[in-house]
Amino acid sequence: MMAKIEVALFMVLFLNFxxxxxxxxxxxxIEYRAIARGMSRRVVVKHKIFVYHATRNHKTADSLEIKxxxxxxxxxxxxGLPIKGIPYLKxxxxxxxxxxxxxxxLKISLKKRTYESPGFDHGxxxxxxxxxVEFVLNIAESVVQKE
Numbered sequence: 001m002m003a004k005i006e007v008a009l010f011m012v013l014f015l016n017f018x019x020x021x022x023x024x025x026x027x028x029x030i031e032y033r034a035i036a037r038g039m040s041r042r043v044v045v046k047h048k049i050f051v052y053h054a055t056r057n058h059k060t061a062d063s064l065e066i067k068x069x070x071x072x073x074x075x076x077x078x079x080g081l082p083i084k085g086i087p088y089l090k091x092x093x094x095x096x097x098x099x100x101x102x103x104x105x106l107k108i109s110l111k112k113r114t115y116e117s118p119g120f121d122h123g124x125x126x127x128x129x130x131x132x133v134e135f136v137l138n139i140a141e142s143v144v145q146k147e
Contacts, residue, residue, distance in 0.1 A: 027110065028045075028074075029107075029108070030044070030045040030046075030106070031106070031107040032104065032136050034103070035102055035103050036103065036122075039102060040053070045066065045074065045139075048066050050063060050139055064142075070139060074132075077131055081132065083108065083110070087117065087118065089126040089128055089129065090126060091118060091124070091126055092126060093121045095124075096120070096121045100121075102123075103122070104125065105117055105119055106125065106132070
């Protein structure tokens, strides 16, 4: 009886938290947005292209081709996410509710499914998303420094 419960628990965890095939991971879009009064940041990563928008109307953008090492790291970070649980993550702080921090969200699309986080404070994502958000924002910083 105990073995059946352990197997069932393993299957639930495996099905809920294991990601997708390599083919599905090759077809991803990661979008990070941070918005506050007078400020807007939008970062989009799609396969091998990285686009950074830093204006309210998103009419101007900087882009670069992602290096193979960066792409491999992105896939590694995606594989480590509780992807189906992203919409249910709890933000660690609520400064954005009183204009104390820009309002941020992370959206990940894999094949035809999209997983969007609840809003969180820019600079303080839920722990499960922290490594991915920091990595994407570091790439954005390198684009800005390139100018």
